[in-house]
Amino acid sequence: MNIAGKKVIVTGAEGFIGSHLTERLVELGADVTALVQYNSFNNWGWIDTFDSNVKSSINVVTGDIREYDGIKRIIKGNEIVFHLAALIAIPYSYQSPMAYVRTNIEGTTNVLEACREYDIQKIVHTSTSETYGTALYVPIDEKHPMQGQSPYSASKIGADKIAESFYKSFNTPVATLRPFNTYGPRQSARAVIPTIISQILAGKSEIKLGDLSPTRDFNFVKDTAEAFVKVAESDNTVGEVINAGSNYEISIKDTIDLIVKIIGKDVKIICDEQRLRPKNSEVNRLWADNRKIKELTGWAPKYDIESGLRETIEWMKDNLQHYKPDIYNV
Structure with a gap:
């Protein structure tokens, strides 16, 4: 079709x-x-x-x-x-x-x-x-x-x-x-990547986050x-x-380090208790097997994590007014 x-x-x-x-x-x-x-x-x-x-x-x-x-x-x-x-x-x-x-x-x-x-x-x-x-x-x-x-x-x-x-x-x-x-661009600040980027771009030297140990399979x-x-x-x-999915696993901590490297500003991470999920509710590890979608449709991701983050950061620089870095967005 x-x-x-x-x-x-x-x-x-x-x-x-x-x-x-x-x-x-x-x-x-x-x-x-x-x-x-x-x-x-x-x-x-x-x-x-x-x-x-x-x-x-x-x-x-x-x-x-x-x-x-x-x-x-x-x-x-x-x-x-x-x-x-x-x-x-x-x-x-x-x-x-x-x-x-x-x-x-x-x-x-x-x-x-x-x-x-x-x-x-x-x-x-x-x-x-x-x-x-x-x-x-x-x-x-x-x-x-x-x-x-x-x-x-x-x-x-x-x-x-x-x-x-x-x-x-x-x-x-x-x-x-x-x-x-x-x-990517337009994502709500309730999600971890725009939360990190928006706080750094707003000039914060201390970034409030939850657990840094979980891994994710990020996709642009x-x-x-x-x-x-x-x-x-x-x-x-x-x-x-x-x-x-990308079939690529990265921790929240390593994602922060990559964002900090791209933006070029050192920050300190503060654990904010209200951002932590209940212990048994936290999803600690996600890593996609994407063989099925490739076989059925021919789809494959074009963006790696660094290129996607760079495009996201550039967009957020021009659109920071859509975010409230001082407020935890549930």
Whole structure:
């Protein structure tokens, strides 16, 4: 399937990954509808920052995936659905777990039910490497057990299983993409890389962080957006769960050292207790096996960690006003 000319909808298009995917789909010639969460300010998130030519190419609609009738009207008439809308902040899931059930599980069910009713040609459902929890073996392939180490990850496991059930019960053409640790321009300060960069760029000599020992498989957002496209276009991905990762493991401590080296400023790291996850909730190790996505779609990451960080830092230098380095963003 070639995405050019296809009528596609992106849920969560105003967000970090969703906004990059939306831009990429426009670039590829798709007829794009961007679903953003309704708000009284008519705020379109990162879409508001798009180049005017890109913005004018998008049909922006507001709604809420938790409301079935509305989402059904929005999905009608499209051919491909990229489902990215979700609550994703792990710390906030400790405070409001039911909100994650309603958005991530019930919302996903609404999207899939609407897709089933209107015979959508392809759905790409967004999972997360957090569903694996701390690695029981590495690299982590798609057969790795899922572990609900936070309410967020548990809700995403539930959403993934709903997607699996629609494929097995109704032959719904859904593929589940499981990105590992995406970073890059526009990422919320709730995530570790923009937290580090924003504090340093704001002139802080002491950087507040949580645990530095966990390892992550970081992936630049443009690579992740391309993985969504490749999974949608491939005829081999229906019914599959597919990792999108770099197959490269790096600790938070080493990531800090690399950022400090690129920016060229020495800093002292301070452990901030409120940034620590509960002991049994922390995911200590993530490292993706990406052989399956390469075999099924031909996708491979183009950015290594240093080139991705350099592009992220340059963007953040020009966009620091979007961040609040003095405030812990849950």
